[in-house]
Amino acid sequence: MKNILLSFCFLGTVSGLRAEDGHQLWLRPHAATPVTVVAPAKNSVLLATARQELQQGWQGRAGATVTLALKKDKAIRYDGFRLSTQSVQANTERGILYGVYELLRRQQTGQALADGISNPSYEHRLLNHWDNPDGSVERGYAGQSIFWRKDSALVVTKRDQKLWQEYARANASIGINGSVLNNVNASPLILSAEYLGRVKAIADALRPYGVKTYLSVKFSSPVLLGGLKTADPLDPAVIKWWQSKAKEIYQQVPDFGGFLVKASSEGQPGPQDYGRTHADGANMLADVVRPYGGLVMWRAFVYSPSDKDRAKQAYNEFVPLDGKFRDNVIVQVKNGPVDFQPREPFSPLFGALKKTAVMPEFQITQEYLGHEIDLAYLAPMWEECLQSDTYQAGPGSTVARCTDGSVYRQAHSAMAGVSNVGLDTNWTGHDFAQANWYAFGRLAWNSSTKSAQIAEEWLKLTFQNAAAQPAASAADWNAKFLTPVTQLMLASREAIVDYSMPMGLHHIMSATHGHYGPGPWWGPPGMRADWTPPYYHQAAANGVGFDRTKTGSDAVSQYHEPLASQFNDPATCPDQYLLWFHHLPWDFKMKSGRTLWDELALHYDRGVQQVRQFQRTWDQAQPYVDAERFGAVQNKLRTQSGNAVMWKDACLLYFQQFSRMPIPAAVEPPMHTLEALIIYDTPPRPPRPARQP
């Protein structure tokens, strides 16, 4: 392989004078020193990107030489790389790029750079954007879509291209190599020639950063867009329509990644409309994209209104189909069996599908974890799921190992995260929500990375040298900012669990306010039961919780032993899943010796007090943060603090109607009345509850 010598002097003129509006994410510009880059003599956009990044960001020895080497090496998997202080070696151009980002990150965060290989846990590391063609974003809290817009929808501006490029660069820097550009509740429009033109423009912007483009498709597109009478996956005309559409797509986007499909789920059309199975539907599409090397990600988020336990249904529908899917189909499974709740046990499908490729789907956007208001660092939640032992192939069969190819052979592996990105200047609404985008990428690359390490990395990249008055010393910054704020991040998700749905409670949020805030009472007449909180908490005079034991819905039996038995017995079921699996009396004696009611109340209160501690931590961090982001986060923490109290008050006062037990004196007394909270939850939104007429 021939190399050419490139030399470039980049003077450190990029200063900290830029407004810290968060738009730069974890890639804030900094002073760089000169470096010489030796790269393969190849006309490659990816290599050009890698070279440019090195030259813009080098913080190693001034005048050093770095060699980028494309060389086959069996020890290197997928887009992995081998790193040393002097070189980045990889099998693929993407690998080179990722190695460069890792090199620069280590320089910037001061991590030691030992020679060695870094391989990704998953072959495909994708963001799912729930973005609609009209520019809205389902469960998006950071403004409109960066891809689509309502007006002049098909005109691609320079601003669009710049933003898409920035987005792609951010993804590449953390190893994300795929992006599903539109909502899983897909509009058929997306497959129209007009929209495909825009898809091509987006793909062109993402490609230099190694980010592949995917689309969500509506299963009935042949009818809605193609004018066919059916979308039956076994109908030849339907197959032909999809083949022709695939050809059209690949003409525009030769490296198109494939389809993401939500079908026969929550009212979306699907193969079951024609008496076919999920496998029939998925396989048809898989066959259509196979010639191009495309993938089909088929979502397992299915449940029907009539079933007694929503948590069991995905398992019941998909396990019988195990082994029936093509090898370029990956079944995409949400981390928990219900729906992205603040805490769920892992979905029993993980490990149970043994002859099917399965990929975890996490939700980066904070639908149930406080939208753009609450500070929730989600890596601990994902880590908790990935490291859960399914026991499906013996001890150590963690969710991570059951999905990354370690336990079961699967042709493809992947991990998806529902993106929290929008047009807001800082991309994610809450400045700390950037950390979740970052953490998702880092965990998809290496599923065994610790949440704490990711948090520290992100904090360093995002906040170091951001204050008007720099820290007295690195030690000072570490002690006064990095350590306490890392602790804050690590505790943040558990605080939300505590003040909203502790001890296994789930799905008791407000429907009125878009799943923000408490709604344990919610359930308008005629509403399907499994969309209402009382279906999940089952609060009554005799107790609270969903009985999923063997004598209840028997969801416990979907878990492999010893879990089934452990979950089945309240004495061995972990407290954090207690009310997920059990309906227990209010005076049930907990391991702590307290009653269930007291324990519940103390959890709610602990969550509230925890947020106040976060506020104090952040307030004390003020000298180390630029005024803009400090103020924004401070204000959001204040609002979160009030909303935490609302959660606590609502749930305790609501449940107290059944428990008829006093709120323990150690718990902060409610500052809302139940009546006012319920009125507030009743649309249209009336005056705030604190001020009664």
Add this chain to the structure above:
Amino acid sequence: MKNILLSFCFLGTVSGLRAEDGHQLWLRPHAATPVTVVAPAKNSVLLATARQELQQGWQGRAGATVTLALKKDKAIRYDGFRLSTQSVQANTERGILYGVYELLRRQQTGQALADGISNPSYEHRLLNHWDNPDGSVERGYAGQSIFWRKDSALVVTKRDQKLWQEYARANASIGINGSVLNNVNASPLILSAEYLGRVKAIADALRPYGVKTYLSVKFSSPVLLGGLKTADPLDPAVIKWWQSKAKEIYQQVPDFGGFLVKASSEGQPGPQDYGRTHADGANMLADVVRPYGGLVMWRAFVYSPSDKDRAKQAYNEFVPLDGKFRDNVIVQVKNGPVDFQPREPFSPLFGALKKTAVMPEFQITQEYLGHEIDLAYLAPMWEECLQSDTYQAGPGSTVARCTDGSVYRQAHSAMAGVSNVGLDTNWTGHDFAQANWYAFGRLAWNSSTKSAQIAEEWLKLTFQNAAAQPAASAADWNAKFLTPVTQLMLASREAIVDYSMPMGLHHIMSATHGHYGPGPWWGPPGMRADWTPPYYHQAAANGVGFDRTKTGSDAVSQYHEPLASQFNDPATCPDQYLLWFHHLPWDFKMKSGRTLWDELALHYDRGVQQVRQFQRTWDQAQPYVDAERFGAVQNKLRTQSGNAVMWKDACLLYFQQFSRMPIPAAVEPPMHTLEALIIYDTPPRPPRPARQP
């Protein structure tokens, strides 16, 4: 004097089965034992009332005989009485009635009954109702007016009469002997023949309980109602009109009490419109009612938009008129120099008017102390004012002694309270607001009564034996209910001061929400400055507070030495008046050693924590209270708790803009943002601040 023997057996059948809806006030029915009443043989409604009360409420020895004796005794003053276990003796029939109520109260509250005389501190003890002819009540938080209504306004129903009688009985039981039936912002309508008919009906209902009827009059009534061209008090036609009107009134209500006048004040017409003085106006009306024994209460609540310090103006206007008023004029002075704030120093007019009868006006209705939501027991506030030493006639010249005739000779003495009564079933909205009606009466009768004693009395009368499950013993009830709830009441006003306007801050409430909640920022363009909070708090980078020192507005000099000097020096000025008299830097060193800013923040926080303690106290009192009132008060305390936080957050965040100092870590961090609080304070009322879109 001849006596006739009356004997009546009243069996104790009145049980506790009645709903405890609060309508019975402190006069809840209870089992009574038989008593024989010996009363003067006189056809007297008052004596009949006294006799009936004894027979309905006697709890002494069964079969005892009580003698009611009308007998002149110089040791007995006004409507005072001499009490023994066997007899009530008085100069007046009212005195007999009051003695009977005292006798029964002592029986019911278990107070020892030593023989002795009880004389009222003030000759006239009046409620002022700010009720409008349309049935609305200015600053009323307990429903519409009990006297007036919009529809069929002039029809007197049996229900009206029953309610007026209950109202009169409640007043009589605590010694209130006068009632001003309408708002000081008076409608001229009230003097029309039609309305005077209703006034007569009300007077007829109040008379059997010794409550005299008064009216507020609009000074321009001769023009507005009489069709005259002027209301000049020196104009013969005007005088004649008033004479004729007085005659008409006294024909209907022979014992009519007189007029209450708000004139040349806050836009109300008055003598100054004709170049006359307050004395000219008051004296003209005084002359008009003198033949009938009537009084004129002339309010000193005057201020103009142009003056540099509103707090000084009443003094400046009225002191020069000292000695110029007729002896049947009483100048009615609010307790503080501004306007019924949670804490003000006493008005410097007290004691300064030495040749003029002066009466204190207190506000029972909680305009600035939490409407019907906050639990505020106001006796400590009134006690604080009454016991303030003015030094105007040497040490010991308390406000009480300067107004009750002890220090200065004045032909008449009186005390007024702005009523908190409305059509709500429990009369006052908040069950505990009844205590303020009660306390006002008790203090007007004996201005040296301790707040604690009044609270205990009221709690016993209002809550004893109210629970479904009676207390195990009297000692149990005292320890678990009476003592903690008395403490709660005694601390309640100071808690409000702490979380709303501590350390001498005043008038920083929201204008938008009817003076409920915080509004330190409030001041729409064009608004007269002395109606906006910034005029009063003067917060700026250099400090906070209103400079009323000798080098400031010099309001201190309206106080007699040693007060003037004491208030003038921040080192000697009591902390509780500090920012009333001083503008001080945020880092001013307090007596505690803390900065002013820290001290302020701690006060706000202490108020919030205090309300939470009230909640805990009340929750623990649950076994001792009927469910209805327990739940109502519990809910109000919850709402108050949230609103206390709003006060704290609003004031600290607002002032922090100027202080630029951190909120101390010991203080609970804010749960609102300043922006959201200000938006909430902007009409029309938007969604509650805790949930930002």
